[in-house]
Amino acid sequence: MNxxxxxIDFKKSVSVSECDPNFKFEVMAHPDASGLKSCxxxxxxxxxxxxxxVFSEYNPRxxxxxxxxxxxxxxxxxxxxxxxxxxxxxxxRCPQNVKFFNILNVLKNxxxxxxxxxxxxxxxxxxxxxxxxxxxxxxxxxxxxxxLSLSPLALNGEKAxxxxxxxxxxxxxxxVNVDE
Numbered sequence: 001m002n003x004x005x006x007x008i009d010f011k012k013s014v015s016v017s018e019c020d021p022n023f024k025f026e027v028m029a030h031p032d033a034s035g036l037k038s039c040x041x042x043x044x045x046x047x048x049x050x051x052x053x054v055f056s057e058y059n060p061r062x063x064x065x066x067x068x069x070x071x072x073x074x075x076x077x078x079x080x081x082x083x084x085x086x087x088x089x090x091x092x093r094c095p096q097n098v099k100f101f102n103i104l105n106v107l108k109n110x111x112x113x114x115x116x117x118x119x120x121x122x123x124x125x126x127x128x129x130x131x132x133x134x135x136x137x138x139x140x141x142x143x144x145x146x147x148l149s150l151s152p153l154a155l156n157g158e159k160a161x162x163x164x165x166x167x168x169x170x171x172x173x174x175x176v177n178v179d180e
Contacts, residue, residue, distance in 0.1 A: 019070035027067050027110070032102035039064050039098045045090035051083050058083045060090055060100050067107070076111040077175070082118055115173045122174045129164050132157040 027033050045060040052058050058080050066075050075081065081104055090100040111117060124134055131137070137153060145152060164170050 014069075014071060014074070018073070020072040021070050023070040023072040023075075024068050027103070027106060030106045032099065033106040035096070035098040036064060036067060036103055038096040039068075039094075040096065041065050042095060044093045044095060045098070045100050048089040048093040050087060050089065051085050055083060060104075063107075064098075064100070064103070067103075075107060076114055077116045079118070081107045081111060082121075112169075112172045115175045117172050117174050119174045122172060125164060125169055125172070128157060129161040129170065130157050131155040132160045 024036070028036050041061055041064060043061045045064075046052050046062075049058070049060060052060070063075060063078070063080060084101060084104050086101060088101055091098070094100070108117075112121070127136060128134055132155060133153065137155065142152065161170075
């Protein structure tokens with residue numbers, strides 16, 4: 001299966017029975033996403049988005065509309081909520097001052113709690129808990145540090161593991177694989 005076959009089809013009809021009428025209220029109940037109620041879907045966020053220029057299927061306006069329509073599963077399982085480059089262009093251009101970056105963070109947290117986090121994200125959490133750093137170390141990095149007379153990396157994730165466990169992040173699993 002190629003990547004395009006896994007992408008959500010925004011043009012597919014959705015039955016009202018598939019929608020969760022409380023989803024938008026649940027999202028907007030979070031202080032960081034309360035601004036969504038001000039959004040009137042003008043599309044300025046999408047027009048100024050550098051990710052949309054590269055991936056035309058990434059459309060913040062459509063994501064906002066889908067939240068308001070109660071399309072819970074489609075939004076939370078969407079790979080698009082993880083595409084944001086965190087440039088804040090959408091927020092700087094929004095005539096209603098909607099903080100879409102914050103809304104995406106709320107959606108990502110909700111998605112993670114419902115096991116829709118990307119596999120790579122879950123793997124990074126596991127790596128941090130194990131070693132205390134995000135990426136696996138490679139032998140060539142270790143040698144390069146030695147050549148530069150840098151101290152060796154302390155690969156001990158005990159503190160990070162305790163923080164991860166106390167936050168509950170270690171319980172997050174993935175139903176989807178955004179990476180492929």
